Amino acid sequence: MTVPAETFFLAPDQSGTLQQRIQQMVAEGILEGRFRAGDKLPSSRKLAAHLGVSRITVTLAYTELVADDYLTSRGRSGYFVSDTAPRQPEFVRPSGAQTDSVDWARVTGERFSGQRSYPRAQNWRSYDYPFVYGQTDPELFDHQNWRNCALRALGKRDFDVMAGDYYEHDDPMLIEYIARNILPRRGITAHPRQILLTLGAQNALWLSAQVLLNARRTAALENPCYPGLRSVLTQTRCRSVQIDVDEDGLPPEALPDDVDVVFTTASHQCPTNATMPRARRERLLALASERDFVVVEDDYEFEMSFLKAASPSLKSLDREGRVIHVGSFSKSLFPGLRLGFLVGSEPFIAEARALRATVLRHPPGHVQRTAAYFLALGHYDALVNRLHQAYRRRRMAMDEAITAQGLQVAGQGAFGGSSFWMRAPEGIDTRDLADRLAARGVLIEPGAAFFDDAQGDCPFYRLAYSSIRNARIPEGIALIAQEIAATGLR
Missing domain, CATH: 3.90.1150.10 (Aspartate Aminotransferase, domain 1)
Structure with missing residues (x-):
């Protein structure tokens, strides 16, 4: 059977290049069973004339479909649906309308979706x-060099990095760069076993809270604070204490005596932008030592100090291993990258690494290696x-x-x-x-x-x-x- 050219049309709202859209039309037809093994496709000349595109565009689309085994070329006879083309599994679908009879509110308890959320404009x-x-301004981002680094990470040399399973580990190239170049800018010295990659700062805060807190422990957080942190702490069922911030951020003297973990955005308080003075930072660390609590430092805008040099991070002043440092590339690169890191004492990182492995193993290898190249080649700076x-x-x-x-x-x-x-x-x-x-x-x-x-x-x-x-x-x-x-x- 010959598939008529009139079967195909280009939808005006379809995304992608003309070649990609033609490939998609043919592939969907085969996967949906409309085109069967042995069916002949329209000639490249006839389909190009029908769609109003160049013949080379159709030819390139057909060539890609041959490479993916959707089509086969038979010399001068044209292009045919391959006998071994991918296809959807065939099974009998149950007849009648489907209903959802489960009381999901009862089953789930709406423990997560029931929390406060604030819609943001996607458009x-x-x-x-x-x-x-x-959000990211596309006019400021280095599209070309990011693309080049992504292509380099896709090459054969880095195939194992892209396609392999690190299990609970991370790309050593990216970890090494963070240890040698990113952390020293905040005054932090750490070795690879003290660093864990995360899917952004939110994931880092979640890991920290899950490891450090439970229903018998108390967490202190700033008020106002990053909204996502409240949701994270709710999941631990811990006791939460709100500490009102002032013009210098979180006041250490307001912390309760029985606090176990303190969450703070010392360098750029979220959302007031207050910066905690060094004397207050040292007082916070002194109290942590006296009362035996841990501090989680969310340094979410660590690269955005452009008016004057940034003050030292809490982690850089820590001499007892009480500070867990959270960093993210969301503000300096782009939020869709979802790449951040935790820095802390080795026993804590080992526990957080084990927890991460039960949820997502590690951030995608290709993303890690692309970021590593972008940083190492100087594009990031x-x-x-x-x-x-x-x-x-x-x-x-x-x-x-x-x-x-x-x-x-x-x-x-x-x-x-x-x-x-x-x-x-x-x-x-x-x-x-x-x-x-x-x-x-x-x-x-x-x-x-x-x-x-x-x-x-x-x-x-x-x-x-x-x-x-x-x-x-x-x-x-x-x-x-x-x-x-x-x-x-x-």
Whole structure:
């Protein structure tokens, strides 16, 4: 049987190149059983004319399909569906409509989905003024060199790294670079057995909490804090104590006597951007020694100190192995990479490594080796330098626009970072403000998510400058000021 060319059409919303879309059409037809072994495909000339594409595009698509054994070429006779082409398994599907009779709320207890969540705009790039935090500006990223490193990691030389199973271990090349180049920037000395790769900082916090906490232990966390941390701690069933932060971050003297683990963002407090002074850091470590507790340091913006040199990390001041350091490449590279690391005493890392192995073994080998090349070849440092320059310009533009519009800054960070922590007039709930601004093309981050449940209307909000162009900043800030002024509150 000859498959007519009219069987194929290019959907306007289909993604990929023309060649990829033609390959997909043919492959789907074979997998779905519409084209069977021995069926003849339209000639490349006839299909190209029908689809309105070049003949070479169709020929290349057919060639790739032959390489994957979907098609076979029979000299001058043309292309046919291969006798050994991949196909879906054939089985009889049960007739009638399917129903879901399980009471999943009872079965699962909704222990995880029942926790507080705050929706974020997935289509944030379509907004004119995206003051969104943590996303990547494609104009600043080094696409070409990342692509080159990814291709190098795909080569035969690194095949074992890409395709192999490390079991509970990590790519030694990436671990070595983190130990020799990344950690010394924060004053940290560590050997490979004290480092564990994670799927971002969130995964690192989860591993730390699972290893260190249980229903009989007490954790202290900052208020406000990173919202994901509360969900992580809830899963451990530990007792959680909220410690209100001030202009210098977490005050050590406010910690309860019976605390077992303290979670802190000492370098860039999330979300206020406060930096804990060295004297306070030393006091925190002294209390940890006196009261025998452990500190988990989330250094999530460790490369974003561009106004002046970063203060030493808590881990660099630690002389008793009481600090567990969490780092991430989400802010300096891109969040979709999902690559972070834990640094701690060897017994802790061994326990966290064993726990990780029961869940995900290790981050994908190809991702690890690509990142290792990107770092080792100097592209990472060049990218960070470019980010510093761009963020410095954007921060200045934000500062000028905020001052001009008379908006109130609650915290902006002395060392840099990528956001401002803002405060609206009393009586304004920034969740409502965010909804009104979104209708005008402005995205802000309401502050309620960062606070404990006891908070009512929350006047705080976060404005990030990592994903918005300089030219857009003044007009976006002006729109925020207009919406606040429209409330009549001062």
